[in-house]
Amino acid sequence: MSRKVPIPAGQRSPPGWIKAGYLQAVGAVALATAASWVMFPIFDLADLIMTYLLGIVVIATQYGRGPSIVVSVVSVASFDFFFVPPYLTFVVSNAQHVLTFAVMLVVGLVISGLTVRIRFQAEVAQQARVRAETERLRNSLLTSVSHDLRTPLATITGAATTILESGSRLDQRTQQELLESIRDEAYRLNRLVQNLLEMTRLESGTLQLHREWHPLEEVIGAALARLSTGLGSRPVTVNIPRDLTLVPIDDVLIEQVLVNLLDNAVKYTPPDSAIRILATPTDGQVTVEVADSGPGLPRGEEDRVFEKFYRAASNDRRGAGLGLAICRGIVQAHGGRMWARNLAEGGVAFLFTLPVTGTPPASVPADA
């Protein structure tokens, strides 16, 4: 089973003519007419015209040129029909009123023209703001990424040139340490590139899920194996009900989610502190929890940690701040949710749901 993931689309939009404001234009005239009807016995015709003009201004500020013209023309027609003798006909008895209509129409069109232009200018300004914002984000990405690329590169370059230039004068232990830092920084660089690629794939919508039915235990096991060096001697407990259903997931991507979560736990909690992984089935989904016993997240930041380039502390330079954003992206592509919660007993738990949609495969044929 393999399918394209629909990337979050905009909301369903109403029919075009409502969106464009034609219905609202007619509504505004109806309102102005109703108000004028009430005012008619007491007020002058000139005041009624003002009421109609108010409707024209409101529509012109909200919608485009089309509805503005419609509201102007229909206003003049209604005014004539209801309030100019002979009433309830479009016939005009006094030629003076024709001039009134003409002026009213011109005023209406001018007002709508002006407001439409103002609105257009406001839109241009808004677009410029969005562009500036995008530009700012792109710059912060560049700053962040180039810093994160340069730090390991600086270490690698420095360590390698040291060995090349004064290798024979260094003692065995120093050489070993330099070589180890070259290796570790290269791995770190690799993880960063991997995360950047993953983020790009998620954002461009080219990520394809290859969903198959998997036992979670296996995916968790693969993630733990990939991080075995980083986990070292930390106590890790895994709690999965023995009869947990298979889940329809892309195993490579969900393994990546688990690896990122475990990697975070390793980075932000003291060595030897415990990590718990828990899977619980609930209605139509499985909830997976990865909990550590470290310092937890700053209060109120539980949701911000999933933002791109977020870092727990401003001086923390251990990652590009992409890991959790990628996790959430992958989980959402699977139709699940992801969130974090500080634990009363200390530490933080990252939780995500995986919907069990579709029919699990018919049970595996038993063998004697």
Next chain:
Amino acid sequence: MPDPAVVLIEDEPQIRRFLRATLTGQGYRLFEATTGAAGLVEVGSRQPDVVIVDLGLPDMDGLEVIRRLREWTAIPIIVLSARGQERDKVMALDAGADDYVSKPFGAGELLARIRVALRHAAGATREGDETPFTVGELRVDLLRRQVFVAGKEVHFTPIEYKLLTTLVRHAGRVVTHQQLLREVWGPAHTDQAHYVRVYMAHLRHKLEAEPARPRYLLTEPGVGYRLAAD
């Protein structure tokens, strides 16, 4: 016996340089080719013990190199590929490659793969010598059809046993889901990948101290399984 010969088909000079240091340092005789076409010629003339192929070559697809080699030789082929290209790895394995390493890889990882490949190639020529397979606390005696963990015998259903022995025959090497389905369930079931996963879970619960942190039955997500050989 002369030192084992390796033909390396790789276009990146930096990777060739590092592999030259690693492999010659370990006593392998190394022959290098920078294109698929040159590699095919090199394998034909040198008759090496192992071939290492990069999947991304300038002149032809690494997959094509594997297919052409498999037309006439069973020499072990190890593929160099990048993480995130699991489909390519599966295709390379299904085309006849024996194993893969993901770039970037450490020297130790590649050397381990080469040792396993050499062992399997040698094993194929002395069929019938069925000394029990042992790794860690696990011992599988194919002749007596007995399996022990820490000296205690473990019992299996027929399919579980067949799955385990298939992995033992490929010990240390990655085996794809397709291969396992074909060899254990037969060619009619190759679209039922979850069979393998469910039975692997059974095996882990019988053999592993911590089934969620397996020591023997390792998963390679998106590709298949590997029975640890050391």
